Amino acid sequence: MRKNASLLLTNIGQLLTLHSSAIHAGPRRGLDLKELGVVEDAAVLSIGGKIVSVGSTKDALRDPWIKKHRKRITEIDCSGKVVIPGFVDSHTHPVFVSLRLVDFEKRIEGASYEQIAAAGGGIRSSLEGVRNAAKAALKTKVLTVLHDMAAHGTTTVEAKSGYGLTLESELKSLEAIREAARSWPGTVISTLLGAHVVPREFQGRSQNYVDIVCMEMIPQAARRRLAQFVDVFCDKGAFTAEETAQIFDSARKHGLNVRAHICQLSETRLEPFLRFEPASFDHMDHVNDADMVALAKSDTVATLVPGANYFLGLKDYPNARKLIDSGVPVALATDYNPGTSPTISMPMAMSLACTHMKMSPAEAIAAATINGAWALRLAERKGTIESGKDADFAVFNVKDYREIPYWFGANHCSMTVLNGVIQPRN
């Protein structure tokens, strides 16, 4: 990985900086989601993994420093291409072993999410594989996925544990994420999802399991710096609002930030959780109107994962229009996981956002970049193309940015730059 190299992208057909003086501070809301800060015939210079200048190709080529050092700069001609900030995929579950092909078939035959879980499928069926797997094997799985994601334009990934659900296997999953992250030039944020579901051996005594999450998993993950966030699946069939509050309380006491899978299958009131300053509430299919008002006043991001709705064959999707029009900051993510959203493609998530949630292509791009960065508390470094930020770019072999969600199911990303390191499409 050559991080100290200087990299100059020139002749960019459309550069989406996602930056302009007209944009309000904080996560993007309402009309700000459409502000892409487009520069045509643009150039970007980065040195040592950081963006140094952004402007027109003409100005870049006249710059005395660039003129003097041109021979040592890696220059890439991006004529006829679109360059955007690398995607920030702020919700993924990459640590699993087996696919869930039986669940896939059962669902096609008409079984519901809850029926599949009751029949021994669902999240619980992924546990054995992870509990028995060697850490090295899990690391290899995660690293393969990270490279695949980069080939589709993703440069920052939030990666959750959550398919072990014992102290040992959750820590092993987080270690696998950390080791994979060290071999990948992009940025990985780790999340402890020990509270994914109540494992079978604790059925009927969920409080005992919550105690293990709060008194063993969270303290150890925090002490060993294995996770930045703690996530909880708060919904029917998973954890109650009271249990979620206990887990959030423990996370904050141990210096970890919180996020939740919430309002996916049923409505849960969100306002009482805002005192924990969650970075993100994810799924959000069933949100109370009063909570939308409360969220519009907070920096908690609503992360929508339409890949899950698509793969579950649902007719309804989260009400992105109502959230956006209410002033709630909205992000998009893949929810990459073996059961309900086996996709690593952010352009696919964006396409679904456009066709099924009526988000405009511009809103989908902002939600997949800068608001993803907000959802991970990384907006200082990620999500826009401006001086001082990390050199994370996705180059698309298209003429117009609207083509990115338009060509669904095909990968038009031709090159990705992760913290200044070039990864051509393999």
Ligand SMILES: [Zn+2]
């Ligand atoms: Zn998820």
